[in-house]
Amino acid sequence: MEQETITRVASIKEPSEVAAIREQCKAALERRKICFRVCAGTACIAGGSLEVYEELKKQIQQRGINVDVELLFEGGETEAGASTSGCHGFCQMGPLVRVEPQGTFYNKVKVENVPDIIAATLEEQGVVEDLLFENKDGSRATIEKEVPFYAGQKRIVLGGCGTINPEDIRNYFAVDGYKALAKCLTEMTPEDVVEEVKKSGLRGRGGGGFPTGRKWESALKAVGRPKYIICNADEGDPGAFMDRSLIEGNPQLVIEGMIISAYGVGAKYGVVYVRAEYPLAVTRLFKAIDQAREYGLLGENIMGTGFDFDIEVFQGAGAFVCGESSALRASIEGLPGEPTAKYDHATDKGLWEKPTVLNNVESFANIPIIINHGADCYASMGTEKSKGTKVFSLVGNIVNTGLIEVEMGTTLRKIIFEIGGGIPDDKPFKAVQTGGPSGGCLPADKLDMPVDFDQLTEAGSMMGSGGMIVMDEGACVVNVAKYFIEFCNDESCGKCISCRDGSAALLNILERICEGEGREEDLETMEDLCHAIDDASMCGLGTSLPNPVLSTLHYFRDEYLAHIKDKNCPAKVCKPLFTYEVITDNCKMCGLCFRNCPSDAVIWKKKEVAEIIQDKCVKCGICKEVCKFDAVE
Amino acid sequence: MVTFTLNGTELEVKEGTTLLEVARDQGIEIPTLCYHEEMSTYGACRLCLVEVVRRDWPSIQPACLYPAREGIEVNTDTERVRKSRKILLELYLARSPESQVIIDLAKEYGIRDTRFKLKESERSECILCGLCVRACAEISKRHAISFAHRGSKRMIQTPFEELADTCVGCQACAFVCPTGVIKIDEAD
Numbered sequence: 048m049e050q051e052t053i054t055r056v057a058s059i060k061e062p063s064e065v066a067a068i069r070e071q072c073k074a075a076l077e078r079r080k081i082c083f084r085v086c087a088g089t090a091c092i093a094g095g096s097l098e099v100y101e102e103l104k105k106q107i108q109q110r111g112i113n114v115d116v117e118l119l120f121e122g123g124e125t126e127a128g129a130s131t132s133g134c135h136g137f138c139q140m141g142p143l144v145r146v147e148p149q150g151t152f153y154n155k156v157k158v159e160n161v162p163d164i165i166a167a168t169l170e171e172q173g174v175v176e177d178l179l180f181e182n183k184d185g186s187r188a189t190i191e192k193e194v195p196f197y198a199g200q201k202r203i204v205l206g207g208c209g210t211i212n213p214e215d216i217r218n219y220f221a222v223d224g225y226k227a228l229a230k231c232l233t234e235m236t237p238e239d240v241v242e243e244v245k246k247s248g249l250r251g252r253g254g255g256g257f258p259t260g261r262k263w264e265s266a267l268k269a270v271g272r273p274k275y276i277i278c279n280a281d282e283g284d285p286g287a288f289m290d291r292s293l294i295e296g297n298p299q300l301v302i303e304g305m306i307i308s309a310y311g312v313g314a315k316y317g318v319v320y321v322r323a324e325y326p327l328a329v330t331r332l333f334k335a336i337d338q339a340r341e342y343g344l345l346g347e348n349i350m351g352t353g354f355d356f357d358i359e360v361f362q363g364a365g366a367f368v369c370g371e372s373s374a375l376r377a378s379i380e381g382l383p384g385e386p387t388a389k390y391d392h393a394t395d396k397g398l399w400e401k402p403t404v405l406n407n408v409e410s411f412a413n414i415p416i417i418i419n420h421g422a423d424c425y426a427s428m429g430t431e432k433s434k435g436t437k438v439f440s441l442v443g444n445i446v447n448t449g450l451i452e453v454e455m456g457t458t459l460r461k462i463i464f465e466i467g468g469g470i471p472d473d474k475p476f477k478a479v480q481t482g483g484p485s486g487g488c489l490p491a492d493k494l495d496m497p498v499d500f501d502q503l504t505e506a507g508s509m510m511g512s513g514g515m516i517v518m519d520e521g522a523c524v525v526n527v528a529k530y531f532i533e534f535c536n537d538e539s540c541g542k543c544i545s546c547r548d549g550s551a552a553l554l555n556i557l558e559r560i561c562e563g564e565g566r567e568e569d570l571e572t573m574e575d576l577c578h579a580i581d582d583a584s585m586c587g588l589g590t591s592l593p594n595p596v597l598s599t600l601h602y603f604r605d606e607y608l609a610h611i612k613d614k615n616c617p618a619k620v621c622k623p624l625f626t627y628e629v630i631t632d633n634c635k636m637c638g639l640c641f642r643n644c645p646s647d648a649v650i651w652k653k654k655e656v657a658e659i660i661q662d663k664c665v666k667c668g669i670c671k672e673v674c675k676f677d678a679v680e
Numbered sequence: 681m682v683t684f685t686l687n688g689t690e691l692e693v694k695e696g697t698t699l700l701e702v703a704r705d706q707g708i709e710i711p712t713l714c715y716h717e718e719m720s721t722y723g724a725c726r727l728c729l730v731e732v733v734r735r736d737w738p739s740i741q742p743a744c745l746y747p748a749r750e751g752i753e754v755n756t757d758t759e760r761v762r763k764s765r766k767i768l769l770e771l772y773l774a775r776s777p778e779s780q781v782i783i784d785l786a787k788e789y790g791i792r793d794t795r796f797k798l799k800e801s802e803r804s805e806c807i808l809c810g811l812c813v814r815a816c817a818e819i820s821k822r823h824a825i826s827f828a829h830r831g832s833k834r835m836i837q838t839p840f841e842e843l844a845d846t847c848v849g850c851q852a853c854a855f856v857c858p859t860g861v862i863k864i865d866e867a868d
Contacts, residue, residue: 366830383827388746390746390747536831536832538830538831539830539831540830540831541808541827541829541831541833542834543724544725544726544771544808545726547808547831547834548774548775548832549771550832551798551799551832552796552798555797555798555799556796572795575763576767579768582760582764583726583764583767583768584726
């Protein structure tokens with residue numbers, strides 16, 4: 048990543064200066080007539096986006112154009128510049144490059160495409176047709192909004208992700224950054240701030256869905272001192288990367304949310320608890336905090352108003368359970384990451400037994416938006432009891448893997464089939480797991496359900512932090528449940544017997560079923576055990592770990608019965624429960640299966656029908672995959 | 681002082697008293713494996729579960745940790761409590777099938793066999809109640825043993841699995857162990 052030193056405009060001495068800095072930064076950025084915005088989210092970097100960025104810079108410089116952003120604050124106009132940004136969201140099609148201000152959206156860009164992009168943009172005032180998004184009918188979309196993946200979204204929290212350089216605070220100033228904080232410090236009392244958040248109807252985005260404003264109100268009224276603000280960035284669900292992308296893409300938004308929260312409840316200290324396994328997020332967070340301090344937005348006497356608040360970063364060592372609030376606090380205090388019983392509210396006795404507001408990354412990111420646009424405007428989005436938007440990470444058997452944001456109440460169908468582009472190869476949809484390992488598996492007849500906190504809970508799943516794993520017919524729900532229980536067993540802290548040995552016992556039954564040794568009474572045994580685990584466990588990890596089993600037992604009982612009674616895995620996943628056979632009538636005797644079999648399990652001679660020797664077959668499915676005549680089943 | 685109902689009887693107790701303390705005071709039997717009145721509470725064995733109705737909201741709570749609160753209604757022996765407790769005892773039997781303490785306690789609840797199976801590596805006569813850890817830290821103040829690892833791999837260990845040089849051989853750990861799994865070698 049480019050190491051830029053920030054040219055210090057000046058430490059902000061009073062809130063009214065924010066507007067002047069905004070104009071200055073806007074004007075500075077606009078001096079680049081054209082900007083090539085390269086996505087530097089984790090997925091695009093893995094795809095080689097930084098090489099694309101370096102090549103863009105190099106080639107623009109070779110044309111004698113000054114791309115150095117720093118000079119823009121002092122020099123005159125320049126023809127073109129290149130800049131990185133956080134995640135654009137459309138990870139499936141990365142590396143992504145957007146040309147601004149036209150908005151031309153290029154996907155799957157490689158280093159060798161750079162000369163074409165530069166020539167088309169700077170010489171021909173045109174576009175590189177081949178790099179534009181291709182619709183199913185073969186037509187091309189020129190800008191993001193024309194791509195179905197973006198058209199169905201409402202990117203408010205993610206608005207800055209992918210459009211600003213997350214490593215330079217001036218980019219954030221240019222998009223109304225710290226305007227909300229300035230407004231709070233000049234026009235609003237702490238009580239007004241809390242009231243506004245209450246009125247917005249914002250509910251905690253970490254999964255619990257507790258009303259944020261009510262939490263803040265309790266903390267505001269709490270008598271203990273000092274008070275703490277904790278941002279929970281210990282995202283650990285398999286397939287979830289919402290918080291990670293937000294911090295990587297727009298860390299200042301989260302920091303501003305935390306400062307406003309601190310002002311609202313009267314806190315002096317803040318902690319971001321972030322996974323050490325998110326190195327890019329950690330780096331950008333440190334940079335963002337340093338820059339905020341330089342501008343007098345963190346530390347003592349913020350914006351000259353006498354309000355003090357500073358943030359420290361605490362890196363979690365990777366235990367999933369530390370995302371649970373009491374375990375997280377224990378971890379910060381230097382104790383083992385184990386949940387403890389919570390009979391006092393954290394807003395009275397939290398970190399170090401002091402009043403603490405613990406909110407998730409996305410919750411904090413919503414705050415500046417609420418303050419800038421007003422609670423009423425915010426509350427006009429969403430459903431009756433779930434306001435605003437929600438960020439989801441779409442993964443699994445889905446065409447458009449990526450990070451999306453939709454209005455609360457959007458149906459699963461719209462999310463999966465319109466924005467997500469449906470299932471690859473038009474295979475039938477089977478289920479979607481929402482809410483991470485402790486969420487539930489929802490079947491096709493729930494596709495028209497509007498997604499909000501209460502609807503998901505009612506359907507036996509949960510919002511969680513927003514991971515969505517889509518499965519096609521090739522997924523075996525018993526195997527999926529087994530996977531999630533294995534995850535929870537591994538991540539259980541091991542304190543409560545119900546969670547530790549309960550999940551192990553559950554896993555044992557599920558393994559048996561997948562091995563073809565299931566018994567009919569297993570289903571009832573599992574249900575009994577699940578209810579006891581829920582009732583007897585101390586923390587949320589334990590009480591919700593049965594969800595994947597209970598929801599699949601509820602919606603896909605037949606599939607469990609097929610495994611147990613018919614000794615058949617309909618999805619052909621559980622190896623002891625299916626075989627591959629050659630359908631004699633379809634076989635054209637081409638020998639492809641014979642040549643591709645890795646375990647010499649296919650007998651074939653020219654002009655003879657192939658045969659699979661079951662003893663040797665490892666059930667890898669390659670024969671079925673390569674057969675052009677559907678002769679292997 | 682707080683007033684609440686325990687198995688239908690209205691009681692007034694000092695704020696901060698746990699439900700287990702009140703129940704034992706009243707002669708109400710609640711099974712425990714990780715509780716010792718001389719040490720801090722931990723809440724790992726989950727056997728002391730009771731049903732608490734607070735603001736019309738019923739929930740299952742561990743009596744050893746849950747404080748008596750104004751207006752709550754507590755029942756120590758409901759259908760839901762018994763069911764959960766029985767399943768926990770089945771889990772204990774799966775974990776420590778040889779332990780006489782567990783066998784006897786399960787028998788009291790009519791459990792003679794378990795439907796659950798744990799792997800060899802997940803079975804142990806140590807039920808991870810943590811009494812030994814607390815005795816060593818709070819009574820003997822030696823901190824010679826602690827929990828190590830997580831999930832099914834959790835165990836009681838000395839620091840870095842080496843002979844703990846803070847251990848003075850006081851045997852408090854063995855004394856409080858409910859299943860008698862801690863053996864003392866007099867020779868050392």
